[in-house]
Amino acid sequence: VTVSLLTLTTDFGDDSSYVAAMKGVLFSINPGIRFLDLSHNIPPQDLRYTAYFLAGCVPFFPAGTLHVIVVDPGVGTDRALLHVEAGGQQLLVPDNGCWTLAAAILDPPLQVRQLTEPRFWRRPVSATFHGRDILAPVAAHLTLGVRADQLGPVASDWVSFDPPQPTITPTRISGEVVVVDPFGNLLSNIPGEAFRALGTCRVHIGSCEVERIVRSYGEAPPGTVVALISSSGVLEIACAQGSAARALGVGVGTPVEVVAGTMSS
Amino acid sequence: VTVSLLTLTTDFGDDSSYVAAMKGVLFSINPGIRFLDLSHNIPPQDLRYTAYFLAGCVPFFPAGTLHVIVVDPGVGTDRALLHVEAGGQQLLVPDNGCWTLAAAILDPPLQVRQLTEPRFWRRPVSATFHGRDILAPVAAHLTLGVRADQLGPVASDWVSFDPPQPTITPTRISGEVVVVDPFGNLLSNIPGEAFRALGTCRVHIGSCEVERIVRSYGEAPPGTVVALISSSGVLEIACAQGSAARALGVGVGTPVEVVAGTMSS
Amino acid sequence: VTVSLLTLTTDFGDDSSYVAAMKGVLFSINPGIRFLDLSHNIPPQDLRYTAYFLAGCVPFFPAGTLHVIVVDPGVGTDRALLHVEAGGQQLLVPDNGCWTLAAAILDPPLQVRQLTEPRFWRRPVSATFHGRDILAPVAAHLTLGVRADQLGPVASDWVSFDPPQPTITPTRISGEVVVVDPFGNLLSNIPGEAFRALGTCRVHIGSCEVERIVRSYGEAPPGTVVALISSSGVLEIACAQGSAARALGVGVGTPVEVVAGTMSS
Numbered sequence: 001v002t003v004s005l006l007t008l009t010t011d012f013g014d015d016s017s018y019v020a021a022m023k024g025v026l027f028s029i030n031p032g033i034r035f036l037d038l039s040h041n042i043p044p045q046d047l048r049y050t051a052y053f054l055a056g057c058v059p060f061f062p063a064g065t066l067h068v069i070v071v072d073p074g075v076g077t078d079r080a081l082l083h084v085e086a087g088g089q090q091l092l093v094p095d096n097g098c099w100t101l102a103a104a105i106l107d108p109p110l111q112v113r114q115l116t117e118p119r120f121w122r123r124p125v126s127a128t129f130h131g132r133d134i135l136a137p138v139a140a141h142l143t144l145g146v147r148a149d150q151l152g153p154v155a156s157d158w159v160s161f162d163p164p165q166p167t168i169t170p171t172r173i174s175g176e177v178v179v180v181d182p183f184g185n186l187l188s189n190i191p192g193e194a195f196r197a198l199g200t201c202r203v204h205i206g207s208c209e210v211e212r213i214v215r216s217y218g219e220a221p222p223g224t225v226v227a228l229i230s231s232s233g234v235l236e237i238a239c240a241q242g243s244a245a246r247a248l249g250v251g252v253g254t255p256v257e258v259v260a261g262t263m264s265s
Numbered sequence: 266v267t268v269s270l271l272t273l274t275t276d277f278g279d280d281s282s283y284v285a286a287m288k289g290v291l292f293s294i295n296p297g298i299r300f301l302d303l304s305h306n307i308p309p310q311d312l313r314y315t316a317y318f319l320a321g322c323v324p325f326f327p328a329g330t331l332h333v334i335v336v337d338p339g340v341g342t343d344r345a346l347l348h349v350e351a352g353g354q355q356l357l358v359p360d361n362g363c364w365t366l367a368a369a370i371l372d373p374p375l376q377v378r379q380l381t382e383p384r385f386w387r388r389p390v391s392a393t394f395h396g397r398d399i400l401a402p403v404a405a406h407l408t409l410g411v412r413a414d415q416l417g418p419v420a421s422d423w424v425s426f427d428p429p430q431p432t433i434t435p436t437r438i439s440g441e442v443v444v445v446d447p448f449g450n451l452l453s454n455i456p457g458e459a460f461r462a463l464g465t466c467r468v469h470i471g472s473c474e475v476e477r478i479v480r481s482y483g484e485a486p487p488g489t490v491v492a493l494i495s496s497s498g499v500l501e502i503a504c505a506q507g508s509a510a511r512a513l514g515v516g517v518g519t520p521v522e523v524v525a526g527t528m529s530s
Numbered sequence: 531v532t533v534s535l536l537t538l539t540t541d542f543g544d545d546s547s548y549v550a551a552m553k554g555v556l557f558s559i560n561p562g563i564r565f566l567d568l569s570h571n572i573p574p575q576d577l578r579y580t581a582y583f584l585a586g587c588v589p590f591f592p593a594g595t596l597h598v599i600v601v602d603p604g605v606g607t608d609r610a611l612l613h614v615e616a617g618g619q620q621l622l623v624p625d626n627g628c629w630t631l632a633a634a635i636l637d638p639p640l641q642v643r644q645l646t647e648p649r650f651w652r653r654p655v656s657a658t659f660h661g662r663d664i665l666a667p668v669a670a671h672l673t674l675g676v677r678a679d680q681l682g683p684v685a686s687d688w689v690s691f692d693p694p695q696p697t698i699t700p701t702r703i704s705g706e707v708v709v710v711d712p713f714g715n716l717l718s719n720i721p722g723e724a725f726r727a728l729g730t731c732r733v734h735i736g737s738c739e740v741e742r743i744v745r746s747y748g749e750a751p752p753g754t755v756v757a758l759i760s761s762s763g764v765l766e767i768a769c770a771q772g773s774a775a776r777a778l779g780v781g782v783g784t785p786v787e788v789v790a791g792t793m794s795s
Contacts, residue, residue, distance in 0.1 A: 004296055005292055005296070007285075007288075009285075011712075012712060013571075013711075013712030014279060014544060014569055014570070014571040015569055015571035015572060015573070015583075015712065016569075016583075016711055016712045017568075017569075017582070017583045017584075017585075017586030017587040018586075018711070018712075018761075019568075019569070020537075020539075020568040020569060020583075020586070020587035020590075021586060021587045021590045022590075023537075023566060023568070023587075023590075023591075024587055024588070024589075024590025024591040024592075024595075025590050027535055027591060027592055027595070028590065028591065028592045031534055031535070031592060031594070036288060036300075037302075037567075038282075038284075038285040038288070039279055039280055039281075039282075039284075039285060040279070041278075041279040041280035042280060043280070044712065044713050044773075045713075045771060052282070053280075053281075053282045053285075054282075055282075056282030056283075056285070056286060057282040057285035057286045057288075057289055058289070059289075060285075060286045060287075060288075060289025060290050060293065060397070061288075061289035061292060061293065062289075062292055062293040062296060064296070065289075065292070073747070073748070073771055074748050075746060075747065075748065076745060076746020076747060076748050076749070077746065077748035077749070079748075126759075126760075126761040127745045127746040127758070127759070127761075128746050128747065128758065128760065128761045128766075129761030132590070132761065133761075181278075181281055181283070182276075182277060182278030182280065182281045182283075182309065183309050183310075215341060215392045216340060216341020216342065216392040216393050217338070217340065217341060217393065218338070218339050218340065218341050218342035218344075219341070219342070228392070228393065229392070230391075230393065231283075231391040231392075231393045231394030231397065231398075236393075241310060241338055243309075269561055270557055270561070272550075272553075274550075279544060301553060301565075302567075303547075303549075303550040303553070304544055304545055304546075304547075304549075304550060305544070306543075306544040306545035307545060308545070317547070318545075318546075318547045318550075319547075320547075321547030321548075321550070321551060322547040322550035322551045322553075322554055323554070324554075325550075325551045325552075325553075325554025325555050325558065325662070326553075326554035326557060326558065327554075327557055327558040327561060329561070330554075330557070446543075446546055446548070447541075447542060447543030447545065447546045447548075447574065448574050448575075480606060480657045481605060481606020481607065481657040481658050482603070482605065482606060482658065483603070483604050483605065483606055483607035483609075484606070484607070493657070493658065494656075494657070495656075495658065496548075496656040496657075496658045496659030496662065496663075501658075506575060506603055508574075
């Protein structure tokens with residue numbers, strides 16, 4: 001597997017020198033490297049956010065992409081660092097589960113290796129910045145033609161992220177908000193198909209009832225709380241031309257209930 | 266018109282996976298694509314802000330640049346998506362007027378087309394994310410040599426952004442703040458030439474009077490509220506080494522008055 | 531010295547058109563230019579922050595890199611603009627000292643020039659945006675092969691940033707917090723070697739005592755205030771899985787004291 005494109009995702013913040021230092025390391029090893037930033041504003045150490053973030057973008061990249069992900073609350077402990085191949089893409093990640101939701105969307109085969117070969121690392125390796133000292137150098141070496149099997153042995157187990165699962169019956173679906181996007185839209189863990197299969201229904205979020213079920217935001221007057229199928233295919237609660245998170249005062253973890261039957265009037 | 270450079274501007278926020286998903290789509294269609302980020306922190310759905318943002322940067326780009334702009338409160342309604350050619354540059358934008366202020370600065374000719382050819386789109390097209398499903402794929406196809414006339418028919422009308430106009434008399438100019446920049450500098454809609462033509466004058470903003478008229482921030486002691494000609498050529502109110510927006514408690518829409526005559530002492 | 535890579539660092543904010551305008555100027559002069567963003571979220575006009583930011587990343591870049599830094603509270607005054615060569619890298623910076631801490635880490639020789647040749651600038655030059663009108667055009671010309679000696683005369687003095695120095699005795703080190711990173715970790719000006727040389731010791735920050743001295747964050751239970759050697763080699767105070775800045779209510783300038791001897795129990 002050759003690398004045609006490198007992406008960077010961290011929780012370092014856009015104002016820190018940590019991202020810049022990683023970029024310096026990449027170019028020091030491969031002056032011709034090509035990379036792009038996905039985000040450096042992942043909420044600090046938020047593995048759940050990272051898991052949904054990666055699931056929402058990694059599947060859109062082509063085979064040959066290498067993603068470096070540095071959200072690493074366990075840095076300096078004995079948690080492993082991993083090289084993952086899935087669906088022709090590659091990831092370099094701490095073994096904290098943030099990548100498994102994305103990998104499950106990609107086609108097999110899945111192969112996971114532990115990074116154990118220090119010859120591809122910076123020296124000395126600090127105890128608190130493996131993004132700069134291990135992941136960035138390994139990524140740069142991969143772009144220069146180093147093969148995955150040179151990085152370390154195949155791993156047989158790893159930490160998995162277990163997303164909260166909805167409960168689905170023929171007349172009711174119970175789920176929860178799993179992501180709040182930058183517009184304040186509330187993305188649930190309820191699959192769009194399950195929602196559609198229920199037919200006419202009512203949608204409750206926390207102690208509120210959604211006013212309208214729509215296809216897109218613009219179908220309702222400004223300020224209306226609506227439910228729709230999101231661009232990622234899940235049930236979404238939004239506020240037309242506003243923020244549902246702010247309007248309803250809710251966030252990640254808030255229960256979402258869909259009940260078959262007509263809306264009360 | 267060939268595309269030599271692609272830029273991205275959105276209101277998706279730096280922490281969302283939406284920008285990253287668009288980048289994945291671009292690379293999936295053209296693995297050799299070259300792009301750069303202008304901003305992903307446009308205030309959500311703020312078309313006025315977008316209009317001034319684009320007017321402040323698009324004119325500095327060379328012919329051959331293609332700008333993709335996704336600030337799209339009307340996504341999923343029947344608003345059109347447009348391909349615009351102006352002054353040798355191209356834009357892909359929702360038909361909401363956010364681009365017209367910038368285009369008016371560019372040289373003619375201006376040509377506008379509606380995007381109607383689904384063969385250049387992702388399938389299926391979601392109801393809420395046309396940036397990923399229509400604009401990004403169309404942009405990638407343009408970089409591969411697809412011609413504008415393949416995208417859809419020429420449009421003869423579109424939504425225009427009408428910027429607030431100042432009132433200019435020989436002894437007084439009345440305008441307003443149209444942009445607050447990240448330093449808290451207040452950019453008005455009063456042209457620098459009109460301001461200069463007034464000669465000696467006094468500048469009022471809201472209920473305050475500006476203390477000094479200067480050429481650059483550093484000419485006044487820290488904390489002084491000053492007026493000057495901005496780098497974009499309009500009357501600007503600033504606070505030396507501080508934020509005028511915060512110091513004066515004002516923002517977009519605050520009236521700005523310039524009155525011929527010497528300052529009161 | 532040829533330029534193989536260009537980086538941009540500003541305090542313009544990710545939502546302003548100023549960064550985008552600079553990028554337009556770069557591409558207008560050299561359509562094939564290759565650049566990367568280090569940060570555009572430097573706190574406005576904060577030269578001290580910039581100094582530590584650059585010291586934390588510039589040394590990781592390879593020879594041949596050109597860094598453009600636009601943090602420029604003195605724009606429009608008679609402060610000079612400089613071209614700096616240090617350790618095979620180049621910087622274009624206002625003469626405000628923000629670069630000297632980074633340059634001191636790089637290998638000699640150091641050569642500094644004043645930018646005095648307007649033929650490499652945009653015309654007209656505004657009084658408030660030399661990043662767009664002088665630094666970006668000069669940078670683009672350097673990538674096209676213009677030599678440093680064409681930009682202006684060698685300078686013999688310039689503004690220096692004088693970082694606060696710790697006081698080091700055989701039994702006590704007195705320093706202060708100089709950077710708060712995005713995680714709320716507190717980076718001091720106390721060298722890691724001096725800290726280690728003290729042997730068993732106690733660490734005080736403001737009026738608090740650090741609970742544990744560790745090698746990495748993960749060694750202490752969540753919420754513990756710890757001291758460790760940072761990835762940049764200085765004494766750092768952190769809060770395991772939290773923000774030390776928030777937990778302790780302290781920031782830049784807070785005194786840090788290291789005293790030889792065992793911790794009180």
